[in-house]
Amino acid sequence: MAMKKTAPRADAKPGASEKVDIGKSYDTYFASGLYRSRYPRPNRRTLRTLEQLLPIEGRLLDYGAGEGRYCLSLAKSHAAHVVAVDISTTARFTLANRARDMNLADRVVICEPGDATYRAEISDDGGFNVALLGFGVLGHVAGRSRRLALLLELRDALSPHGHLVLGLPNAMRRFRAEQARYAPRVHTGEFEEGDIQYERVSDAGTVPLFYHLFRRGEIYADLDEAGYVVERLTSESMLPETVVTNSKALALIDDLACSALPADRGYGYLVIARPRN
Structure with missing residues (x-):
């Protein structure tokens, strides 16, 4: 099915304060099969980073795991113990199957976030070797205070020598027209800078989504406030994620481009951070 991005309706008054039901939106997204068609396999740069950081039989917290494009690969290749968290009932059902x-x-x-199983797993004394907030997951959390709270929660779940891996949408490359459209609402305080809303439309229906787009300085500031030290910030991809996860040849070319070009040119940032001791 074809999917396209559309601008918010002229009569809509979304605002960052309006609660977009991300779980419901992603239930529709996953159930339609369109998410998997757009992102059928892992981003090779992100997966390689996880493979390097996660020890054999290590513990991985995949927050926003979706249908498991990262955690299942690592459970197989590294015999990892995985805690896969997702707000979408449809995603959890598919991942279990x-x-x-x-x-x-x-x-x-x-x-799911906050349930008894999740609370028990993240309170384990040993901690996780790696926590993943993959492609755009943190950007779907509305409000800086809520994003910081999640970062703090994951920091406390990590082992002292563990790592957080983040895939973050780059405000310099993503949704430039939408950012301009929502600038007046940022000015009035209805939105935080970097906030937008948009829709994904397909034959299966319309999926309303909230997104927060990041700039380099903001990333460092947020991680510092949440008690992390950034070890590396690079590009997740230069081409759109749907391109590099659908074509192995273009993924290879993109990987080489990411190594040669400045991170701020990237479609998204790939960040590795560790808890500040």
């Missing part, structure tokens, strides 16, 4: 079909069900614990 995929884990079972791959004989990985005993390595993957699936839960």
